[in-house]
Amino acid sequence: MILPIVAYGDPVLRKVAKDIDSEYPKLDELINNMWDTMYNAHGVGLAAPQVGLPIRMFVIDTTPFADDEDLTQEEQKQLDGFKKVFINAKIEEENGKEWDFSEGCLSIPDIREDVSRKAEIVISYLDEDFKSHKETYDGLLARVIQHEYDHIEGILFTDKLSSLKKRLLKSRLEKISKGKINADYKMRFPDIKKRR
Numbered sequence: 001m002i003l004p005i006v007a008y009g010d011p012v013l014r015k016v017a018k019d020i021d022s023e024y025p026k027l028d029e030l031i032n033n034m035w036d037t038m039y040n041a042h043g044v045g046l047a048a049p050q051v052g053l054p055i056r057m058f059v060i061d062t063t064p065f066a067d068d069e070d071l072t073q074e075e076q077k078q079l080d081g082f083k084k085v086f087i088n089a090k091i092e093e094e095n096g097k098e099w100d101f102s103e104g105c106l107s108i109p110d111i112r113e114d115v116s117r118k119a120e121i122v123i124s125y126l127d128e129d130f131k132s133h134k135e136t137y138d139g140l141l142a143r144v145i146q147h148e149y150d151h152i153e154g155i156l157f158t159d160k161l162s163s164l165k166k167r168l169l170k171s172r173l174e175k176i177s178k179g180k181i182n183a184d185y186k187m188r189f190p191d192i193k194k195r196r
Contacts (some may be wrong), residue, residue: 002186003051007032008108008156010190015054017133018049022130024055025179031085034059037091041185043106045144046149050107055089058148065140069172075139083142086089089125091149092134094118097138101143103157109175111169115160117146 005011020027030053034043039162047058066080067073096119103114120138123145127133137145147157158169175181179189 001036002040003033004186005037005041005046005106005183006052007176007179007181007187007189008173009110010052010107010157010188011141012049012052012054012152013107013156014140014154015049015058016154017054020055020057020075028128031057031059034117035061037185041106041183045148047094047148049151049154055105056152058086058089058119058152060084060086060148062141062144065144067077067105071140074085076171078139078141086148087126087128087130088094088122089123089149089152091123091146094120094146096120097115101140103143105147106171106185108156108158109187110182111158111172111176113157113161113165113169113179115147117143117160118159121146123149147175 034046034051036195037051042110044062044064045058045060048055062079063081063083066076068076089095095167098116098118099112100116103115119142120136122134124132124134150156158166158173176190177189
């Protein structure tokens with residue numbers, strides 16, 4: 001089932017999400033719904049807060065990035081078929097030189113900006129079977145994971161922009177929260193909900 005994606009301005013996007021355990025109600029169904037929702041919106045990652053749930057879970061499938069001709073064959077291979085569920089994730093380390101990349105977000109449609117992030121991360125997490133993992137990622141994989149991880153920490157990519165960029169985007173962000181945007185996927189807008 002395709003769920004509505006929560007738009008910029010909804011308080012759930014600002015909450016530090018809570019850990020869950022294997023007894024979380026209808027977890028398999030939620031994971032399947034998140035995949036459906038993400039693919040429907042042509043995303044490569046989706047965090048639970050983006051569907052209104054303040055829990056520490058996100059899904060990632062970087063396969064669409066594998067077609068990027070600017071990447072090396074090794075990078076393309078790394079991204080192709082990378083599909084994972086991250087539950088109760090914790091970034092243990094961020095290493096390497098920071099680099100800029102144009103990021104967007106399904107909760108903030110039609111806005112893309114260069115964001116600076118560290119090149120490598122070490123992350124511990126549970127998969128959908130609640131098996132424990134600790135892994136190191138770099139490059140675009142690390143970036144996608146960092147972006148989704150920020151969601152479960154209540155952080156948006158726009159928070160990482162300069163104060164000048166934030167001021168320039170302010171009115172566009174306000175329009176998004178009021179639903180004055182044409183997204184080609186189902187969304188839930190915080191400032192529309194309040195008026196009912």
